[in-house]
């Protein structure tokens with residue numbers, strides 16, 4: 001295997017995930033989508049630069065999925081914690097040149113750009129967002145957005161230059177880095193332009209044997225070291241970074257900064273041990289109770305597929321998913337507060353444990369506590385899930 005970041009050939013298998021869901025989001029109950037619904041994934045870890053990558057990434061399949069009528073990008077409204085962490089980290093780096101212009105690659109519904117524009121009056125913003133639904137939502141909210149893929153040609157067409165270019169949770173999907181960085185070059189105002197990337201941090205996910213960032217859409221999972229290495233290949237020096245509480249890496253690059261010296265990620269916990277520890281921890285936490293899976297997205301379905309869990313109800317906090325199905329799963333999706341309230345009205349809380357199949361375990365846990373939920377709460381995506389006990 002040749003590392004896509006540093007071209008080294010010394011790599012070990014990091015983890016194999018059999019039965020990984022292809023479709024990360026629910027579909028209408030009557031939808032007929034051709035199989036397969038799952039794919040076996042395998043990630044290698046490069047010993048030279050500390051980069052994790054799929055050796056059999058199927059770009060053609062992913063293109064088909066992305067173009068499918070039934071592919072919907074991540075729902076909005078649930079990423080508030082990630083966005084807050086990003087803005088808090090970014091602001092001090094932006095304030096000196098707040099009168100500039102900000103470009104976001106993969107700007108979704110424009111939430112980040114809207115916040116930055118409010119916080120930095122006079123700043124011009126532009127988003128690139130290929131998804132029709134989300135880019136239209138951004139436009140409706142008054143955020144200038146181009147419904148296009150980000151490429152050298154589309155950037156040249158847009159004609160503007162930017163003092164800051166941000167991209168959150170995009171680079172781990174990219175297969176041709178040359179095009180991505182060439183497009184960034186085209187968009188730069190000058191040598192002081194900042195490039196700010198957010199991506200899941202392999203450093204902490206591996207340390208905890210967390211499977212969160214490993215799924216079909218992620219060709220890569222970057223460590224701080226491997227992201228710095230990749231950016232340096234294109235002339236971008238790592239100027240500052242933070243690994244957030246949500247286990248994302250936010251990295252600020254500049255062409256003129258003196259690059260920070262970054263160490264390789266420490267060898268993490270073995271994923272085989274993780275699967276064994278998960279089974280034991282889950283069995284203890286569930287304690288024979290019936291399971292309500294809260295999280296009708298990839299995070300929830302991966303738990304069910306990888307750990308062969310039986311679930312009684314599949315629920316989600318997004319009311320729009322009610323009555324939909326997740327491809328490959330039998331139960332239809334219920335609206336979480338309704339399902340919880342119904343079980344409470346029957347006085348049967350104690351028979352159930354809610355398995356939170358989402359990175360937003362804090363918000364969901366808070367919601368359950370506010371509802372006075374007396375059943376169990378199991379949050380496998382909390383970093384301390386396997387550490388406690």
Ligand SMILES: [Zn+2]
Nearest residue numbers: 003006046049
């Ligand atoms: Zn490498």
